Amino acid sequence: MAILLDEKSRIVIQGITGAEGSFHTREALKLGSRIVAGVTPGKGGATLDGIPVYDCVGDAVEKHGANVSGIYTPAAFTPDAIFESIEAGVELIICMTEGIPVLEMVRVKQALKGSGARMIGPNCPGITTPGVGKVGFMPNFIHKQGNVGVVSRSGTLTYEVIWQLTNLGVGQSTSVGIGGDPIVGSGFKDMLALFERDPQTEAIVMIGEIGGTAEEEAAEFISSEVTKPVVAFIAGRTAPPGRRMGHAGAIISGGKGTAADKFNALEKAGVAVEKNPAELGRRATEILEKKKNQG
């Protein structure tokens, strides 16, 4: 099973002929990802390693049954690329692009409402389902098929944690990077709901960071809706207030969005919080084993 990216996924890559788009398409193919088409306006008729390139997303949907899109377009063109995917009826939009103005994301969220499309990102490393494939930047070698769901706001920190799990012999159902922007397509809550319903997932690792209230909202959701064990870490305990720590969304403003607040909220919700990220993999492993012994 796994979540989001599965055997039924047929992927179209928007911005496939660009440097990032073509590189990561080739990497994703090595992992077995079913990429059926690419889109670059003005380059319709070209191919990339045998993958047909179209001018419009609608063609990829019509001719190849694409139902997932991966977006690598430059920030200035990305809202347009997202709207095009929504209009074409794509079910899952995964947007890696960094640097989209927040007010554009307010419009995007409005367009997503009631559209039937779900969006992951922007400014995210994408999704990997081991055994099925990936869309995004996650390095191929770190994954192993298994039962832990991983959801995170960051990139390399996520790879670090996935790699820890894999080295401990613990595989993942799906790993999702939801993105580091203030407004993203899907939040922790949405991913937790999917992992909760997914029969393959037995435990969840959640990696948050300073800024906003996504982790607090997730904590509230966990206490009432999530029965599977959750292990969590929050990055940025030493971050100064009022400064943007790399990610547009990672900022403590008006005393809100601190790591301490988030750790507290999660702890209250019964989450196994881990303050040393080097121990996250081990902690998740222990919880899985305990669960097995009990059940």
Added chain:
Amino acid sequence: MKIHEYQAKDLLREYGIPVPRGRSAATPEEARLAAGELSGKVVIKAQIHSGGRGKGGGVRTAASPEEAFAVSAEIVGMQLVTHQTGPGGKKVHRVLVEEAADAQRELYLSILVDRSQRRECVVIMASEAGGMEIEKVAAESPERIVSCAIHPVVGFSPFQARKLAAALHLNSEQRKAFTDITRNLYRLFLDKDCSLVEINPLVIIGDGRLLALDAKLDFDDDGLYRHPEIKGLRDTDEEAPLEVEAKNASVNYIKLEGNVGCMVNGAGLAMTTMDMIKMAGGEPANFLDVGGGASPEQIEKAFRILTSDPHVKCILVNIFGGILRCDRVSSGLIQAAKNIEMKLPMVVRLQGTNVAEGRKMLNESGLRFTVAEGLYEAAQKAVSLVG
């Protein structure tokens, strides 16, 4: 991006929002002339990117152009310390000279993006508790803050301002003025990709008119590419010199107070590395995200910035080699360390593809690299090196 109050007021004026008459001055002589253009008492306000300027002695009044000269002579060039500047304060390069207003009531009005998942839209906030820090009001008496969410498709509708105005107990004349101010402020917010516009206080003066007595405008960095006129308002004097240098080199860097420098690929991992340094008993000197790819050029630029900070006693490098293999990262590190003649001890922690080869290269380089395997072990080693 932040701008100065005088720049913010110029924008408010452009959008038809009433502000006191006045202009900025870089010298006491300019301040004297500016005061001469106004009648009666004037206010001289230090222009730095910080709140709480009044308490630090950065906002004073003058009864005549001569007094404006004298007061400005004291303010321009001073190191103004507020609760937001840190103990070192910020140097004042410019003052705003404007007519004094006889404020009868002080209100608060702001527009920002509410990023909580239940809203994710633009929100207008208002309060009768103007002139105070809004965070303080929110913590102590949240019932004194009223707000309304703006539907992204519908946009601003006057009834929203009327509702807020009623909560602020404005009379019908003032409600009209308040509605205009709110509508124009929202227009400015959208037009310029703002992340915050704040009028605090918005005052009612003796003749009943509303006036934006102070103004703070912050812009979404990701929107600046389409607003060159706003980009031009950036004042690099307000930023730490090393941060300006880093920005020019496209290195994501924030200076902190400690002495363990760090260079990491990825923002989340960079924050985590800072947390680990603290956990190991040290203090991070900075946040530095060298980029997911950690190219040799970026590594060299990052090293140059880290070594320019005299407080840095040791450098912790933490790279997760994903797409980029660890041996390539190592050769980049060795090359960069040689190019800049690195004198500081370095702890390097690599993880990912070809890690064994990468570590071997560092050990055999003859440079001052200490290789660490674990994340926490790396932080401990770096902290022990600064003593």
